[in-house]
Amino acid sequence: EVQLVESGGGLVQPGGSLRLSCAASGFTFSSYWMIWVRQAPGKGLEWVANIKQDGSEIYCVDSVKGRFTISRDNAKNSLYLQMNSLRAEDTAVYYCARHYSYSVDVWGLGTTVTVSS
Amino acid sequence: QTVVTQEPSFSVSPGGTVTLTCGLSSGSVSTSYYPSWYQQTPGQAPRTLIYNTNTRSSGVPDRFSGSILGNKAALAITGAQADDESDYYCALYMGSGISVFGGGTKLTVL
Numbered sequence A: 001e002v003q004l005v006e007s008g009g010g011l012v013q014p015g016g017s018l019r020l021s022c023a024a025s026g027f028t029f030s031s032y033w034m035i036w037v038r039q040a041p042g043k044g045l046e047w048v049a050n051i052k053q054d055g056s057e058i059y060c061v062d063s064v065k066g067r068f069t070i071s072r073d074n075a076k077n078s079l080y081l082q083m084n085s086l087r088a089e090d091t092a093v094y095y096c097a098r099h100y101s102y103s104v105d106v107w108g109l110g111t112t113v114t115v116s117s
Numbered sequence B: 001q002t003v004v005t006q007e008p009s010f011s012v013s014p015g016g017t018v019t020l021t022c023g024l025s026s027g028s029v030s031t032s033y034y035p036s037w038y039q040q041t042p043g044q045a046p047r048t049l050i051y052n053t054n055t056r057s058s059g060v061p062d063r064f065s066g067s068i069l070g071n072k073a074a075l076a077i078t079g080a081q082a083d084d085e086s087d088y089y090c091a092l093y094m095g096s097g098i099s100v101f102g103g104g105t106k107l108t109v110l
Helices: none
Strands: A003-007 A010-012 A018-025 A034-039 A045-051 A058-060 A068-073 A078-083 A092-100 A103-107 A111-115 B004-006 B009-012 B018-024 B036-040 B047-051 B064-069 B072-077 B087-093 B099-101 B105-109
Touching: A003 A092, A018 A034, A018 A092, A018 A111, A034 A068, A034 A078, A034 A103, A045 A068, A045 A078, A045 A092, A045 B087, A045 B099, A058 A068, A103 B036, A103 B047, A103 B087, B004 B087, B009 B018, B018 B087, B018 B105, B047 B064, B072 B087
Parallel strands: A010 A111, B009 B105
Antiparallel strands: A003 A018, A018 A078, A034 A045, A034 A092, A045 A058, A068 A078, A092 A103, A092 A111, B004 B018, B018 B072, B036 B047, B036 B087, B064 B072, B087 B099, B087 B105
């Protein structure tokens, strides 16, 4: 069964850092682009960042550039999102997702990040 | 900045047909934007319905279909059922590796 399981969410103060992880199973992780998508409370979905199979290409939305870094470890079938200089507006459920044909085809269950003092 | 637009809400009767649309604040949607559609019920992760304009994701019933209608992408749901009541999001590929989601449509079946 194809599965994505996120971890690492929690409560952090403004200006703090957090590292999210995503464990992939049931498919050849190294063959796919991977994505982070987030959803603020009561709001819609936002594409945050994605990374090529070998990590050689990375794209991020403007709102997180310079603060968030997406990375992967194909040997561990894992995707990461390092989040620094966190702001209240980064509060959201963060979904790990598999990229296919310019879209998402598999979603994780999400991990919640709350930025508050 | 280009915004992806969707109807905020829509309602359909059980057994009826509804078409949700996905447009651009400036310009027309074409297959080059690789439109995709997602269904989300409260408290759950999204589920992929359609990708690459009109390809159904695995396990999605053929009651759901995607197309380009005029200058927008469209998601048609036929034979609406109670459990189709959800939020529906479209996404358009904007280049540079990034897609942008629309604001979502809340579909009510009543």
